[in-house]
Amino acid sequence: MPRKKIHTDMPIGEIYPRLLRYTWRYKHWLTFAGLGMAIYAGADTALIYILKPLLDGSIVNRDPWMIRWIPIFMLGLFIGRGIAGFVSNYGMAWVANRVVYNVRSDVFEKFLRLPASFFDRNTTGRTTAMLTYYTSQISGAATSAITIVIQDTLRIVGFTLLMFWVNWSLALITLLVGPIIALIVNHVSKRFRRYSATIQQSMGDITHISEEVLTGQRVVKVFGGEDHERDAFERVNAFNRRMAMRKATTSAASVPVIQFIAAIAIAFVVSVAVRNTGGGVMTPGDLATFFGAMMGMMGPIKRLTGVNATIQAGMAAAGAIFELIDEPGEPDHGTRTLVRARGKIDVEDVSFRYPGGDHDVLRHISFHVQPGQTVAFVGRSGSGKSTLLSLLPRFYDVQEGRITLDDVPVADYRLMDLRRQISLVDQNVVLFNDTIAGNIAYGALGDTDRPMIEDAARRAYAADFIEALPEGYDTQVGQNGLMLSGGQRQRVAIARALLKDAPILILDEATSALDTESEKAIQKGLDNLMRNRTTLVIAHRLSTIQDADRIVVMHDGQVVEQGNHAELMAHGGHYRSLHDIQFASPGGA
Structure with missing residues (x-):
């Protein structure tokens, strides 16, 4: 850009x-x-x-x-x-x-x-x-x-x-x-x-x-x-x-x-x-x-x-x-309040291009998510997965089509209320130059009691390495968490999402920085976190999303396939091709 x-x-x-x-x-x-x-x-x-x-x-x-x-x-x-x-x-x-x-x-x-x-x-x-x-x-x-x-x-x-x-x-x-x-x-x-x-x-x-x-x-x-x-x-x-x-x-x-x-x-x-x-x-x-x-x-x-x-x-x-x-700030003209969403999401014929861009990066996207479902988005790099999920918390607004939450267009909600419903674990983990406890209980979570912070860390399988540090939860992590390894930073970010306890969870390559052993441990925590929540997952490793309620396959800004793992494998299309490539390579699983 x-x-x-x-x-x-x-x-x-x-x-x-x-x-x-x-x-x-x-x-x-x-x-x-x-x-x-x-x-x-x-x-x-x-x-x-x-x-x-x-x-x-x-x-x-x-x-x-x-x-x-x-x-x-x-x-x-x-x-x-x-x-x-x-x-x-x-x-x-x-x-x-x-x-x-x-x-x-x-x-x-x-x-x-x-x-x-x-x-x-x-x-x-x-x-x-x-x-x-x-x-x-x-x-x-x-x-x-x-x-x-x-x-x-x-x-x-x-x-x-x-x-x-x-x-x-x-x-x-x-x-x-x-x-x-x-x-x-x-x-x-x-x-x-x-x-x-x-x-x-x-x-x-x-x-x-x-x-x-x-x-x-x-x-x-x-x-x-x-x-x-x-x-x-x-x-x-x-x-x-x-x-x-x-x-x-x-x-x-x-x-x-x-x-x-x-x-x-x-x-x-x-x-x-x-x-x-x-x-x-x-x-x-x-x-x-x-x-x-x-x-x-x-x-x-x-x-x-x-x-x-x-x-x-x-x-x-x-x-x-x-x-x-x-400069105009983020548009926030919504008037509807929202205490806690049920988690029903509908994306209807959405097209999107970045401001100043000359072509649509998403074209006529449609899918529906019921409360509590886990929907995974897969596809090659550049297919538009991360861009699509950035529209739900309204980091960008759609130009065509609409996105609704609990049957109400997301633009009708007050921006603060909308984002309060969403937890995010991004592929690029952002930690602040604060203590580990301060990073877990970040922002609106700042007044959280220490036992709740420690409980979130345990459920994220982060407690062991945190308690082994000289100052434990009071350890300063350095700029962007440079004092921690990639896997440790990821687990702190997952603990932050667990503590927020939002009804909607977005996982954008949430386990991408973890080795296989750490990923399996974290996956247990994520399984607990995703239960009874609407979860949208972007995953590179297809082995982590085979149990998803629905898998949305994207290619070149479009949805080309939808279904569960078994249905898509039987269909023999894009998903089957991605699956065969990964599992044919050593460690692809």
Whole structure:
């Protein structure tokens, strides 16, 4: 199935207000921090203003009052400035962490509600990057960038007003460079956002490749894939570096260009200031204050230009995250509640194709299962067995035909109620990095008493190996149960299904990871589990399903035969062919 790269075409006019809504939840903290920014900017303006009375009063006129109080006033300004800086930085850091926390929570919550088709289209590496790299980019745009924008804008406003107060005509000349700087910033912004989006996509590729190598490191080593994986990683890593350097070059070039334009204005002002202007003759204090305000604006202008890169990176990340959050979740329009199903299943003329696929993988499937029956599905790999059984818990929805449970279409049930009726033991056993007890009593079973967990393990023939472990049921199994063997993982998964005690059981190659001795032991547990339950079994070893009430034979997405073992053997069709191939080979039984 084709993979879909994560990207964003969401306009910035939609992204930023939406991002700011995360920030505005903490408006009290923002107000607290904003007050600190205003005081901080005001203190900077006041420090520049002090140059006038310091030079004119203290140095030129030797005013004793100025000589006494100016140093004390300056000390007070620095103390107030320091407190205000701490308040603003702490407040915005608090908001930043809350924003990241909330965005990550929303993304993770969305992951839990996305349909299986989304994960078919997107690699886990790219989706994982949403929770890590993307959210860190958002933090800068939502909070630290706001700090710089607000604080430095207030500084520029304060310095500008001070310049007009000292000499309005020179201030007007200085402001002429504003539109030129705005045009440069607008051009640079577009480049920043484009490069940021590309970098974020390449980070997803890096995460994806590294995750594959770490997960499949044994296969890489045995098949000599080190060079291949190294080359693949080098390509995406080098591409990421090139895009980062282009972004850095744009950022590095934009700052000196803007500063050069500002320097031209300063040089022009200097040439005018030494003469009498329409603003009147300037005293030494006026001149120092005016140029102090002009030079004071250079730092804020530089930071405002530099922060643009942070904002655009955050916009690209936020756009991708908001598109993820806007992805439609699993359809759950059913209203019927269901406490415990009887287990009657009817599949009526069902056809199905994967979202985005160009052909049906199931075609006109029909069969009926009575409560308590065991129905086995057999066929060559790729015949559609697993796809068919994924439709019952509604991992996918059918496009044609219908599936009913107890004579009610499965789409009419609430999704949670429907899935509560089903236990699943998959061929790809999934265990979580938790204890063995935590994996058996997983999810909604989390409050189960330990004796019930141990009973489920005994019935799954897992108790012997669990109790032999150093910490027994409290043993950590590692990521995906890597501390356990394949057969042990399978038995833990079967114990989990036993504990759930659902009326419908789906076994998808449930004994495929077991040796013959373990399989026979597990089969005893499965026999107990399947009694008085509707059981749907996908099996490769035909010897395990010969006693099934009905066997459904599938080929190329269609049901080609149905019946019990004896009937199908007598018919001499697909099932007989599969049976003869298996039992003709040593160990086929």
